[in-house]
Amino acid sequence: MTKQLLPLALGGLAIGTTEFAIMGLLPDVANDLNISIPVAGHLISTYALGVVIGAPILVALSSKFPAKNILIAFMVLFSFFNFLSAIAPNYSTLLISRFFSGLPHGAFFGVGTVVAAKLAKKGKSAQAIAVMFTGLTIANVAMVPFTTFIGQAFSWRYAFAIVSLIGIITVISLYKNLPKQKEVKSITLKEELQFFKTIKAWHILAIVATGFGGLFAWISYIAPLLINVTNFEESSVSYMMIVAGLGMLVGNIVGGYLADKRNPIKVAIFLLSMMVLCLVLVFFLSEYKFATVILTFLCGAFAMSIGAPINIIMLDSAKHSAMLGAAFLQAAFNVANSLGAFLGGIPLFLGLNYNYPALSGAFMALLGVGLCLYFLKKYKIEGKVE
Numbered sequence: 001m002t003k004q005l006l007p008l009a010l011g012g013l014a015i016g017t018t019e020f021a022i023m024g025l026l027p028d029v030a031n032d033l034n035i036s037i038p039v040a041g042h043l044i045s046t047y048a049l050g051v052v053i054g055a056p057i058l059v060a061l062s063s064k065f066p067a068k069n070i071l072i073a074f075m076v077l078f079s080f081f082n083f084l085s086a087i088a089p090n091y092s093t094l095l096i097s098r099f100f101s102g103l104p105h106g107a108f109f110g111v112g113t114v115v116a117a118k119l120a121k122k123g124k125s126a127q128a129i130a131v132m133f134t135g136l137t138i139a140n141v142a143m144v145p146f147t148t149f150i151g152q153a154f155s156w157r158y159a160f161a162i163v164s165l166i167g168i169i170t171v172i173s174l175y176k177n178l179p180k181q182k183e184v185k186s187i188t189l190k191e192e193l194q195f196f197k198t199i200k201a202w203h204i205l206a207i208v209a210t211g212f213g214g215l216f217a218w219i220s221y222i223a224p225l226l227i228n229v230t231n232f233e234e235s236s237v238s239y240m241m242i243v244a245g246l247g248m249l250v251g252n253i254v255g256g257y258l259a260d261k262r263n264p265i266k267v268a269i270f271l272l273s274m275m276v277l278c279l280v281l282v283f284f285l286s287e288y289k290f291a292t293v294i295l296t297f298l299c300g301a302f303a304m305s306i307g308a309p310i311n312i313i314m315l316d317s318a319k320h321s322a323m324l325g326a327a328f329l330q331a332a333f334n335v336a337n338s339l340g341a342f343l344g345g346i347p348l349f350l351g352l353n354y355n356y357p358a359l360s361g362a363f364m365a366l367l368g369v370g371l372c373l374y375f376l377k378k379y380k381i382e383g384k385v386e
Contacts (some may be wrong), residue, residue, distance in 0.1 A: 005016040005131045007173035008112045011075055012135025014166040015105050017143040018082055019047065021159050022098075024148035028156040032092045040091075043098050047333045050102025050338025055327040056108035063192060063323055063378050067115050067181040072174050074104035074111070079167030086160035101238045106334075110134075110327025113311050115181060123260055125315075126308040130256025133307055137252050140245035145238060175293040193320040196328070202312050203375055204325075209339060211272050211310075215303035216340025217361030218279055219244065222296075225282075225354040240296055247300025255305030264309035264316075265379075269372045272365050273308070279362035286355045317379070340364060 318325030
């Protein structure tokens with residue numbers, strides 16, 4: 001990791017931590033604020049709503065400013081509202097601060113994706129983008145378990161305070177280490193939105209919403225799967241989440257490497273196909289502990305490995321709307337989160353066993369493969385980002 005890309009990875013670390021740490025702290029938040037756990041769960045969906053709304057709007061409003069200044073502004077906003085979450089006196093204030101802390105999430109990654117690609121050495125754009133998302137994967141492996149432990153042992157407020165501190169460190173690192181970018185080409189918002197009037201733009205977003213949805217259909221219900229089907233102890237679930245996180249870390253790096261060496265849409269087809277296979281194997285083999293450990297790692301790896309090639313496809317396709325396109329990808333990722341959890345829950349609603357959500361995930365990932373194949377047939381992707 002180069003010094004120039006470090007602040008982007010730090011931003012990913014902060015964002016990944018605040019997005020996922022809340023899931024393990026819901027009982028603590030609910031108990032402290034005298035609300036039910038389902039009501040506390042709105043803190044997750046409200047953050048996701050902030051991501052979906054903030055990603056395109058903030059990038060559109062700030063696209064005329066230097067990228068370095070934009071990233072610093074986004075992280076200042078992020079740090080402030082996470083600090084507000086830490087000191088929130090009641091549920092309403094916490095809910096509002098969660099929404100506003102989600103606004104810069106997708107926008108940061110949208111701008112950061114373009115900046116990482118421009119900072120990359122020739123032929124290594126995807127690997128540079130993967131470096132930024134390494135922070136997100138490290139959050140799942142290390143920071144989320146750490147902040148969850150701190151939150152449960154002391155107070156959930158400390159978790160948000162830690163995130164805010166990482167955000168401040170990111171601001172300092174952005175100021176010191178990120179070089180100034182060349183002025184972006186001056187185009188109007190209307191011109192920037194032209195790309196999103198094309199079927200191609202929504203085709204790419206549909207690949208993300210369905211392909212990544214396969215991940216969330218499985219991982220949203222991984223705890224009851226491990227406990228009730230694989231017969232792991234409840235205390236082992238956190239360790240298995242670390243296994244999934246390690247898979248995501250490795251997959252992110254491998255996906256970036258492959259996307260720089262091959263046509264990124266062909267890479268996405270291969271990786272999504274492997275994800276389909278792994279999720280089908282989860283359905284059939286989840287009663288076996290050793291197989292489950294291996295498949296948990298592989299599912300995490302193949303799911304996260306798709307990120308870099310999809311970003312390259314968007315940057316290659318969107319051209320002068322690249323920042324907005326990358327931001328929309330983050331919105332689509334959160335749509336995948338919601339859609340995957342919903343479709344994965346349908347078999348459980350019908351009374352089927354906890355291995356069936358993996359089958360729903362395989363179906364979603366297979367749909368993503370189909371969309372990629374059609375994309376390959378219809379469009380030409382160079383895989384080069386200027």
